Amino acid sequence: MKKILVLNGPNLNLLGIREKDIYGSTDYAGLCRYLEDTAAELGLEVEIRQSNSEGQLVTWIQECYGTKDGIILNPGAYTHYSIAILDALKGVNLPAVEVHISNIHQREEFRHHCVTTAGCTGQICGLGLKGYALALQYFAGC
Numbered sequence: 001m002k003k004i005l006v007l008n009g010p011n012l013n014l015l016g017i018r019e020k021d022i023y024g025s026t027d028y029a030g031l032c033r034y035l036e037d038t039a040a041e042l043g044l045e046v047e048i049r050q051s052n053s054e055g056q057l058v059t060w061i062q063e064c065y066g067t068k069d070g071i072i073l074n075p076g077a078y079t080h081y082s083i084a085i086l087d088a089l090k091g092v093n094l095p096a097v098e099v100h101i102s103n104i105h106q107r108e109e110f111r112h113h114c115v116t117t118a119g120c121t122g123q124i125c126g127l128g129l130k131g132y133a134l135a136l137q138y139f140a141g142c
Helices: 027-043 054-063 076-081 083-092 130-141
Strands: 003-008 043-050 070-074 096-100 124-127
Touching: 003 027, 003 054, 003 076, 003 130, 027 043, 027 130, 054 076, 054 083, 070 083, 070 130
Parallel strands: 003 043, 003 070, 070 096, 096 124
Antiparallel strands: none
16 A cells, blocks of 8 residues: 655645635645545555644655655645755655645746745646645556
C-alpha cells in the first residue's frame, strides 16, 4: 500500500472560517475526513499534517525520505517565497503534487509566482477540495 503524506501550510487550519467565498465552508476536520475516505477508496495510506511554521513543514518533508511514496502539499502563502520548502522537496526527490483550493492565477498578482512548484511533479489549483482527491488519484495510478 502506497504511503502518502498530505501537508497543509499556514492558515489552512482556518478552513470553514476564513474567506468562505474563496475556500468554501468545509472546515479542516471535514477536509481531513474527505482525504481519509478518498485514500481508503483508492487503496492508499494517508497521513495528514498541518503547520503554520515553515521549518516544521521542511522537517516533515525531510522525514518522508525512505518512509513515504509521495507528498501532497498545499504550502499556502509559502508557495510564493519558500526556497526552504523547495529545497526540501528537491532533497527528498519524491513525487509531489502541489494543491491549491483557489485558482491562485486568478487572484492577486503576488500569488501568480510559485517558488515551491519547481520541486513538484505537478500542480492542481482552482478545483476546491477536489484538487486533493485528484492528487490522491494520481498517486493511486502511479
